Amino acid sequence: MKKKANLKPILYIGPHLLLFIVFICLPTVYGIYASFTKWNLIGEPQWVGLDNYKTLLFDRSSTFHFQFTNGLKNTLLYVVLMVPLLIVIPLLISVALENKKIRFKSVFQGILYIPGLVSISAAALIWSLMFHSKLGIANNLFGLNISWASQQPFAWFLVIIVSLWGGIGGNMIIYRAAIAGISPDLYESAEIDGASSFRKFLNITLPSIKFPLIYTLVMTTAGCFNVFAQPLMMTKGGPKQSTHVLMMYIRTLAFGHGESIAGMASAMAVLLGLIILVISGFQYYVMNKNTD
Amino acid sequence: MKKNGAISKWLAYIFLSVLCVIWIVPIIFGLMTSFRSQSEVVSSGFRLLPVDWIVDNYIAILENTSTAPILQWLVNSLFIAVSHTILVVMVVSLTAYGYSRLRFKYRDQLFFLLLGISMFPGVVNLIPSYKIIETFGWVNSPLAMIIPGLAGMGNIFLVRQFMKGIPKEFDESARVDGAGEFTIYSRIILPMIKPVLIVTGLFSFTGSWNDFLWPVIVYSDVEKMPITAGLLLLQDIYGNYRMIGQLMGSAFLAIIPTMLLFLFAQKYFVQSMNLNAGVKG
Numbered sequence: 001m002k003k004k005a006n007l008k009p010i011l012y013i014g015p016h017l018l019l020f021i022v023f024i025c026l027p028t029v030y031g032i033y034a035s036f037t038k039w040n041l042i043g044e045p046q047w048v049g050l051d052n053y054k055t056l057l058f059d060r061s062s063t064f065h066f067q068f069t070n071g072l073k074n075t076l077l078y079v080v081l082m083v084p085l086l087i088v089i090p091l092l093i094s095v096a097l098e099n100k101k102i103r104f105k106s107v108f109q110g111i112l113y114i115p116g117l118v119s120i121s122a123a124a125l126i127w128s129l130m131f132h133s134k135l136g137i138a139n140n141l142f143g144l145n146i147s148w149a150s151q152q153p154f155a156w157f158l159v160i161i162v163s164l165w166g167g168i169g170g171n172m173i174i175y176r177a178a179i180a181g182i183s184p185d186l187y188e189s190a191e192i193d194g195a196s197s198f199r200k201f202l203n204i205t206l207p208s209i210k211f212p213l214i215y216t217l218v219m220t221t222a223g224c225f226n227v228f229a230q231p232l233m234m235t236k237g238g239p240k241q242s243t244h245v246l247m248m249y250i251r252t253l254a255f256g257h258g259e260s261i262a263g264m265a266s267a268m269a270v271l272l273g274l275i276i277l278v279i280s281g282f283q284y285y286v287m288n289k290n291t292d
Numbered sequence: 293m294k295k296n297g298a299i300s301k302w303l304a305y306i307f308l309s310v311l312c313v314i315w316i317v318p319i320i321f322g323l324m325t326s327f328r329s330q331s332e333v334v335s336s337g338f339r340l341l342p343v344d345w346i347v348d349n350y351i352a353i354l355e356n357t358s359t360a361p362i363l364q365w366l367v368n369s370l371f372i373a374v375s376h377t378i379l380v381v382m383v384v385s386l387t388a389y390g391y392s393r394l395r396f397k398y399r400d401q402l403f404f405l406l407l408g409i410s411m412f413p414g415v416v417n418l419i420p421s422y423k424i425i426e427t428f429g430w431v432n433s434p435l436a437m438i439i440p441g442l443a444g445m446g447n448i449f450l451v452r453q454f455m456k457g458i459p460k461e462f463d464e465s466a467r468v469d470g471a472g473e474f475t476i477y478s479r480i481i482l483p484m485i486k487p488v489l490i491v492t493g494l495f496s497f498t499g500s501w502n503d504f505l506w507p508v509i510v511y512s513d514v515e516k517m518p519i520t521a522g523l524l525l526l527q528d529i530y531g532n533y534r535m536i537g538q539l540m541g542s543a544f545l546a547i548i549p550t551m552l553l554f555l556f557a558q559k560y561f562v563q564s565m566n567l568n569a570g571v572k573g
Contacts, residue, residue, distance in 0.1 A: 008473060009399070012390030016383050016448070017406075023443040024410055027417030027424060034419065041423070093311070096304035110558070111312045114319070117550040119502035121523035122543035126322035129536060135333060137321060165315065197300050226415060229504040233524065247415065247505070254419045255509050262419050273413040280411075 035267040041260035052267035064264055067253075068271070071246035074231075075272075077156070078245060079224040082163055086220045087213075090168045094175035095201060109176070116169030120162075124233030127162045155235045155243050163230050171216045178209040214287045218280045225276045246272055326350070326541035333536050349537035353545070359529050362542055364515060365522040370549065372437045372518055373500040380496040381489055383442050388451035389477050393463060403452075410445040422509055432513040437500065447492050454488045455481060490560045498550050519546045 035052060037045030056068045093112060097105050115123065131138050131148040139146060148154040186204050195203070206213075228247035231237055237244030246268065253265035320340070325333060326349050328342045353362055391403045421440060430436040458481065466476050482489075507521040514525065526542055 009390055009394045009396040012386050012394060012477075013402075016387040016443070019383070019439070019443040020406055020410075020445075022424065023421065023440040024417065027420035028409065028412050030420035030423070031416040031418070041419070089311075092307065096308050099301055099304045101301045102304055102308070106558075108308045108312055111316050114551070114554065115315060117498055117502075117554050118319075118547050119520045119523070119550075120504050121520045122546045125523060125527065125539055125543045126318045129325065129540065130318050130321060135536065137317070165318070222413065226413070226505075233527065250415065250418070251505070251509065255422070266416070266419055269415040269418060273416040276413045276415075277411070 031266050032270055034263055035270045037263045037266075039260075039263040039266075041254065041262045045263060048263070052264050053271070055264070056267055056271065064253075064261075064268075067244075067249040068246070068268055070241055071244060071249045071268075072272075072275075074242065074244055075225060075227065075246045078159070078163075078227050078231075079221060081156075081160055082167075082224045082227075083217070083221050085160075085164055086167050086171060086224075087217060089164070090171035090175055090216075093168070093172050094179055095205065097176065098179055098205075109172070112172060113169035115165045116167070118166060120166060120229040121233060123162055123166050124230065127158065127165070128234060131158055149235050150239045152239060152242055155239060158234045159230045159243055162234055163227070171220065174212050174216055175209060178212040179205060182208045210287075214284060217287065218283050221283060222276050222280055225272065225279075322540045323544055326537055326544055328537055330535060330537060346537075349535075349541040350545075352535075353538050353541050356538075359514075360522065360526055360542070361515060362519070362522065362545060365517055365519040366545060366549070368434065368516060369501055369518040369520070369546075372434050373497050373549075375434070376438045376441060376500040377493050377497045379438065379442055380447065381493050384447045384451050384492060385482060385485070385489060386477070387448050388455050389481060391448070392452045392455040393476075393481065394473075407445050407449065418505075418509075425510060430510075432511055432516045434516075436510045437503070437507060437518065441496075441500065447496070451485060451488055451492060454485050458484055487560060490557065494553065494557055494560070497553060501550055 034045055036047060036049055038048050038051075039045035055062050055064050057065070059065045093108075096102065097108060102108075118126075128149070130136050131154075133139060133145070133147045133149075136148075138144065138148065146154055148158050182205065186208075187200060190200050190204060226247055227245050228251070231243040231245050232248055235243045237248055250265045250268050250272070253261045253268070324340060324342055327345050327347070329344065329346055329348065332343055353360070356362075357364070391399060425431055425436045425440070428435070430439075462480055462484075463476050466480055471479070501518075502520060503518075504520050507518050508524060511517045511521050514522075517525075523542060523546060526539060
C-alpha cells in the first residue's frame with residue numbers, strides 16, 4: 001500500500017519531468033558550456049575559456065564585437081520603444097471597453113484581437129505591401145515617395161507597426177480579464193464620494209490589476225528582447241544593419257551559410273539571456289516593492 | 293458629473309474606432325489585393341475594391357506545387373498544431389494534477405526548482421536544442437515542432453493554480469466512495485477545469501501554428517515545412533512583389549485556420565475572462 005503511494009506521483013509528473021530534463025535542462029546547461037568553447041556544430045567543442053566573451057565585449061577589431069554591440073543596441077532600442085506601447089495601448093483599450101455606455105464591445109475586441117492570430121510571416125507580407133514604395137497605401141494615399149524599408153527612421157516605423165499590430169491583443173485580453181474581476185462595489189462607493197473617472201482609474205483599477213501588470217511587463221520585456229521575425233521580414237536588418245537585432249546575428253552565426261560559429265553564438269545568447277534575467281528580476285523587484 | 297461621463301464615452305468611441313480602422317485596413321487591403329490581377333495592382337494606384345474580381349491568383353498558388361507547395365505546408369502545419377495541442381492538454385493536465393493534488397515529499401520544492409530553471413531565457417538553449425533534435429533524427433520532421441514545446445512550465449503553472457482552487461472535499465468524498473486516483477483526475481477534476489484547458493489549447497494551437505524562429509532553423513526540406521517557414525520562402529520566390537496577388541493569397545490561406553478557430557471558440561474567450569469566478573464559485 002505504501003509503496004504504491006510512492007510510485008503514483010511518478011505516473012503523473014514523470015512524463016513531463018523527462019521532457020523537461022531533455023529539452024530544457026540539458027540544452028540550457030550545454031548552451032552555457034558551449035559558450036566557453038570553439039565549436040562548429042559538427043565536431044566536438046574545444047574549450048577556450050573566456051575567449052568568446054573577451055572578443056564579444058572588448059575586441060574592437062573583431063566583427064563579432066561589432067555584431068554584438070550593434071545587435072544589442074538595436075535590440076535595446078526595440079525594447080525601449082515597444083514595451084511602453086505594448087503595456088499602455090492595451091491598458092487604454094481595456095479601460096475604454098470597460099466604459100458601461102460603450103456598445104459593440106465584442107466587435108471592437110474581436111477586431112483588435114484578430115491580428116494576434118495572424119502569423120508574423122503573413123502579417124509581414126501584408127504590411128510590407130501597405131508600405132511598398134510604389135504600390136502601397138501609405139505613399140499613394142498621402143502622395144509621398146518614401147522607401148519605407150530602406151530608409152531610417154521609416155524602417156524602424158515598419159518594424160514597430162507590424163509588432164504592435166500583432167502584439168496588443170494578448171495583453172488586452174489579460175487586462176480585460178483582470179478588470180472584469182474587480183468588484184463593482186469599489187467603483188460604486190467611489191462614485192458616491194464623487195471621484196472622477198481618472199481618480200477611479202488611478203486609485204481602484206491600477207492597484208487591483210497589480211499582478212497582471214507585473215506579469216505582462218516582465219513577459220513583454222523578455223519577449224521584446226527575443227525579437228527576430230519582424231525585422232527579418234520587414235527590413236532584412238537594413239538599412240546598413242540599423243535594424244539588425246541580436247537574435248538575427250545569433251541565428252546567422254549558428255545556422256547561417258558557411259561554417260557554423262556556434263561557440264560564439266552561444267556566448268552571445270548567454271549574454272543576452274543574462275541581460276533578460278537581470279532586467280526581469282529588477283522589474284519584478286521594483287514593481288513588487290513600490291506597489292505594496 | 294454627467295457631462296464628464298459623456299465626454300469620456302465619446303473619447304472612448306473615437307479612440308477605439310480609429311484604432312480598429314487602422315487594425316482592419318491591412319487585412320481588407322491584403323485580401324482585396326489577392327483578387328486583383330498583377331496589371332491592375334500596378335496600374336490602378338490605390339483603390340479598395342478590385343475592378344475585376346479574379347481568382348487566378350489562388351489557382352496559380354495551388355497549382356505551383358514544385359517550388360511552393362502551399363497545400364502541403366498547410367497540411368503540415370495543421371498536423372503539427374493539432375497533435376501538439378492534444379499532447380499539451382494531456383501533459384499539462386496530468387502534470388498539474390500531480391503538482392497540485394497528489395502528496396509527495398519535496399513536491400513544491402521540485403515544482404519551484406523547475407519553474408526557476410525554466411525562467412532562464414530560451415535563447416541559451418536554442419543551439420543545443422537543435423543538436424538534440426539532430427541526435428534524435430528529427431531535423432525536417434514534425435516531431436521537432438510537436439515534442440520539445442511540451443516541456444514548458446507556463447501552462448502547467450496556470451493550470452496548477454486553477455486546480456489548487458478546487459476544494460479538497462471533492463477528491464476526499466470520491467476516495468471514500470472507492471474511486472481510484474485516475475478516476476478522480478479524469479472524472480472530477482478535468483471537467484471542472486475545462487474552460488482553462490480550452491484556453492490553454494487555443495493558445496497552444498495558435499502558438500504552434502505561428503511559430504517562426506524554430507521552424508526556420510529546423511526545416512530545410514521544402515516539402516516538410518510548416519506554413520510560416522514557407523511564407524518566408526515565398527517572399528523570395530514571388531520576389532519583391534512581382535506577383536503580389538499570389539503573395540497576398542498565400543498569406544490569407546495561412547490565416548484562415550486560426551481565424552476559423554477564433555470564431556468557433558470566441559465564446560470560450562469570453563468565458564475565460566471569468567475563469568477565476570468559475571472555479572471559486
